[in-house]
Amino acid sequence: MEIKFRCSCFVSSISKEKFDIVSGSRYLSFQKQMDAPPKERYAINRKITGLINEITGYGLTDSFCRFKVYRMEGLKKLELTEKGYGLPLQLWIQAYKNNLNVKELPVRMIYKDKNRTFGNYLDDPKKRLDYYQKIIDSEVKKCLMY
Numbered sequence: 621m622e623i624k625f626r627c628s629c630f631v632s633s634i635s636k637e638k639f640d641i642v643s644g645s646r647y648l649s650f651q652k653q654m655d656a657p658p659k660e661r662y663a664i665n666r667k668i669t670g671l672i673n674e675i676t677g678y679g680l681t682d683s684f685c686r687f688k689v690y691r692m693e694g695l696k697k698l699e700l701t702e703k704g705y706g707l708p709l710q711l712w713i714q715a716y717k718n719n720l721n722v723k724e725l726p727v728r729m730i731y732k733d734k735n736r737t738f739g740n741y742l743d744d745p746k747k748r749l750d751y752y753q754k755i756i757d758s759e760v761k762k763c764l765m766y
Contacts (some may be wrong), residue, residue, distance in 0.1 A: 629725055637723070638691075638721065639691065639721045639722065639723045640690065640693070640694030640695075640715065640720035640721050640722065641688060641690055641691070641694065641711075641715055641720055641721075641722045641723075642688065642689045642722075642723050642724075642725060643680070643682070643685055643687070643688045643722065643723070643724050644682070644685040644686075644687030644688065644724070644725060644726070645680070645681045645682035645685055645724040645725065645726055645727065646682050646685055646726075646727055646728070646729035647681040647682050648682075648725070648726035648727075649726040649727065649728060649729065655729055655730055656729070657729065660745045663745075664745060664748060664752070665682065665683065665684055667749070668683055668684070668709065668749075668752050668756075669682060669683040669684075671753075671756055672709065672712045672713070672756070675712075675713060675716065675756070675760060676712055676713065676715070676716035677716075678712065678716065678722050680712070680722075680724060682724070683708055683709065684705070684708050685727065686708075694715070694718070694720045694721075697714075697720070698711065698714045698715065699714065700714065705738065705742065705748075705751075706751065706752070706755040709752060709755045709759065710755060710759050713756065713759040713760060714759065716763075717763040
Protein backbone atom coordinates (compact mmCIF):
# COMPACT_ATOMS: atom_id res chain seq x y z
CA MET A 621 0.00 0.00 0.00
CA GLU A 622 2.82 2.42 0.90
CA ILE A 623 4.53 2.00 -2.49
CA LYS A 624 1.26 2.45 -4.38
CA PHE A 625 0.56 5.68 -2.44
CA ARG A 626 4.08 6.98 -3.02
CA CYS A 627 3.90 6.27 -6.76
CA SER A 628 0.59 8.08 -7.05
CA CYS A 629 2.08 11.14 -5.28
CA PHE A 630 5.00 11.16 -7.72
CA VAL A 631 2.77 10.78 -10.76
CA SER A 632 0.38 13.43 -9.45
CA SER A 633 3.28 15.88 -9.08
CA ILE A 634 4.27 15.28 -12.71
CA SER A 635 0.78 15.52 -14.16
CA LYS A 636 -1.05 18.05 -11.99
CA GLU A 637 1.78 20.25 -10.75
CA LYS A 638 3.70 20.16 -14.06
CA PHE A 639 7.12 19.18 -12.75
CA ASP A 640 9.58 17.67 -15.24
CA ILE A 641 11.39 15.54 -12.65
CA VAL A 642 10.05 14.32 -9.33
CA SER A 643 12.86 12.74 -7.36
CA GLY A 644 12.81 10.82 -4.14
CA SER A 645 14.81 11.95 -1.16
CA ARG A 646 15.81 9.63 1.63
CA TYR A 647 16.52 12.68 3.79
CA LEU A 648 13.06 14.29 3.62
CA SER A 649 11.21 11.40 5.25
CA PHE A 650 8.98 12.20 8.16
CA GLN A 651 9.13 8.60 9.31
CA LYS A 652 11.77 7.32 11.66
CA GLN A 653 14.54 5.92 9.47
CA MET A 654 15.22 2.27 10.19
CA ASP A 655 18.38 2.00 8.13
CA ALA A 656 21.00 4.69 8.50
CA PRO A 657 23.37 5.09 5.55
CA PRO A 658 27.02 4.18 5.95
CA LYS A 659 28.84 7.31 7.19
CA GLU A 660 31.13 7.69 4.19
CA ARG A 661 28.22 7.34 1.73
CA TYR A 662 26.23 9.94 3.62
CA ALA A 663 29.20 12.35 3.68
CA ILE A 664 29.81 11.96 -0.07
CA ASN A 665 26.11 12.41 -0.85
CA ARG A 666 26.05 15.62 1.24
CA LYS A 667 29.15 17.00 -0.49
CA ILE A 668 28.05 16.18 -4.03
CA THR A 669 24.46 17.30 -3.41
CA GLY A 670 25.87 20.60 -2.14
CA LEU A 671 27.92 21.03 -5.33
CA ILE A 672 24.89 20.23 -7.50
CA ASN A 673 22.86 22.80 -5.56
CA GLU A 674 25.57 25.45 -6.00
CA ILE A 675 25.40 24.93 -9.76
CA THR A 676 21.65 24.50 -10.17
CA GLY A 677 20.02 26.23 -7.23
CA TYR A 678 17.57 23.31 -7.02
CA GLY A 679 17.94 22.90 -3.25
CA LEU A 680 18.10 19.11 -3.45
CA THR A 681 18.62 17.00 -0.36
CA ASP A 682 19.52 13.71 -2.09
CA SER A 683 21.15 13.89 -5.52
CA PHE A 684 21.65 10.13 -5.74
CA CYS A 685 18.19 8.73 -4.96
CA ARG A 686 17.08 6.47 -7.80
CA PHE A 687 13.34 6.76 -7.16
CA LYS A 688 12.20 9.21 -9.85
CA VAL A 689 9.38 10.03 -12.23
CA TYR A 690 10.04 12.00 -15.41
CA ARG A 691 7.90 14.02 -17.80
CA MET A 692 8.89 12.69 -21.23
CA GLU A 693 8.96 16.13 -22.87
CA GLY A 694 11.62 17.23 -20.39
CA LEU A 695 13.58 14.01 -20.52
CA LYS A 696 13.83 14.22 -24.32
CA LYS A 697 15.81 17.46 -23.96
CA LEU A 698 18.65 15.69 -22.17
CA GLU A 699 21.62 13.91 -23.71
CA LEU A 700 22.50 11.45 -20.98
CA THR A 701 25.51 9.28 -21.69
CA GLU A 702 26.78 8.38 -18.24
CA LYS A 703 26.08 4.96 -16.86
CA GLY A 704 25.80 3.94 -13.26
CA TYR A 705 26.63 6.29 -10.42
CA GLY A 706 27.59 9.22 -12.65
CA LEU A 707 24.18 9.43 -14.34
CA PRO A 708 22.36 11.46 -11.66
CA LEU A 709 25.04 14.15 -11.71
CA GLN A 710 24.80 14.51 -15.46
CA LEU A 711 21.01 14.50 -15.18
CA TRP A 712 20.83 17.36 -12.64
CA ILE A 713 23.20 19.64 -14.52
CA GLN A 714 21.51 19.04 -17.88
CA ALA A 715 18.09 19.47 -16.28
CA TYR A 716 19.19 22.86 -15.01
CA LYS A 717 20.64 23.82 -18.39
CA ASN A 718 17.31 22.92 -20.01
CA ASN A 719 15.21 24.78 -17.40
CA LEU A 720 13.45 21.66 -16.13
CA ASN A 721 11.29 22.00 -13.03
CA VAL A 722 12.23 19.70 -10.18
CA LYS A 723 10.54 18.56 -7.00
CA GLU A 724 11.67 16.17 -4.26
CA LEU A 725 9.34 13.95 -2.26
CA PRO A 726 10.29 11.84 0.75
CA VAL A 727 11.00 8.14 0.33
CA ARG A 728 12.03 5.57 2.89
CA MET A 729 15.73 4.98 3.43
CA ILE A 730 16.63 1.33 2.94
CA TYR A 731 20.15 -0.01 3.39
CA LYS A 732 19.80 -3.78 3.47
CA ASP A 733 23.46 -4.49 2.69
CA LYS A 734 25.79 -1.93 4.25
CA ASN A 735 28.77 -3.81 2.79
CA ARG A 736 27.55 -3.56 -0.81
CA THR A 737 30.34 -2.44 -3.07
CA PHE A 738 30.36 0.08 -5.89
CA GLY A 739 32.73 -2.10 -7.87
CA ASN A 740 36.25 -1.51 -9.07
CA TYR A 741 37.98 1.66 -7.94
CA LEU A 742 34.73 3.33 -6.79
CA ASP A 743 34.90 1.42 -3.51
CA ASP A 744 37.60 3.88 -2.48
CA PRO A 745 35.73 7.01 -1.22
CA LYS A 746 38.45 9.41 -2.43
CA LYS A 747 38.42 7.91 -5.93
CA ARG A 748 34.62 7.93 -5.96
CA LEU A 749 34.58 11.63 -5.04
CA ASP A 750 37.15 12.35 -7.76
CA TYR A 751 35.00 10.46 -10.29
CA TYR A 752 31.90 12.44 -9.32
CA GLN A 753 33.80 15.73 -9.50
CA LYS A 754 35.11 14.83 -12.96
CA ILE A 755 31.56 14.25 -14.23
CA ILE A 756 30.31 17.50 -12.69
CA ASP A 757 33.21 19.47 -14.19
CA SER A 758 32.68 17.90 -17.60
CA GLU A 759 28.94 18.62 -17.63
CA VAL A 760 29.40 22.20 -16.48
CA LYS A 761 31.98 22.73 -19.23
CA LYS A 762 29.61 21.25 -21.86
CA CYS A 763 26.73 23.43 -20.67
CA LEU A 764 28.86 26.56 -20.92
CA MET A 765 29.83 25.68 -24.50
CA TYR A 766 26.21 25.71 -25.75
